[in-house]
Amino acid sequence: MLVRIVKMTFKKENIASFEQIFKEHQQLIRAFEGCSFLELYQDRKDPAIFFTYSYWDDETYLERYRKSTLFKTVWAMTKKLFSERPQAWSVDKIATLN
Numbered sequence: 001m002l003v004r005i006v007k008m009t010f011k012k013e014n015i016a017s018f019e020q021i022f023k024e025h026q027q028l029i030r031a032f033e034g035c036s037f038l039e040l041y042q043d044r045k046d047p048a049i050f051f052t053y054s055y056w057d058d059e060t061y062l063e064r065y066r067k068s069t070l071f072k073t074v075w076a077m078t079k080k081l082f083s084e085r086p087q088a089w090s091v092d093k094i095a096t097l098n
Contacts, residue, residue, distance in 0.1 A: 004054045
């Protein structure tokens with residue numbers, strides 16, 4: 001399993017627009033083949049900073065998603081709203097404690 005973490009910083013006036021884009025597409029992203037988990041986080045001190053956190057069966061599925069029409073559509077709308085360049089990490093989960 002691959003865990004994908006993406007940090008996005010938006011212009012303050014674009015926060016609501018991003019939230020609406022995510023709300024409209026979250027179920028489609030989560031239902032994409034190979035995606036088994038999706039969450040959105042917002043920084044507590046800076047509301048312009050968001051993180052997506054998703055689980056993918058492996059890198060092949062993530063790459064299929066990144067080449068999909070869904071991703072290209074969502075990304076085209078989202079990238080116009082940034083105040084900073086987004087950052088992304090692909091990591092392996094080592095441990096989960098509940």
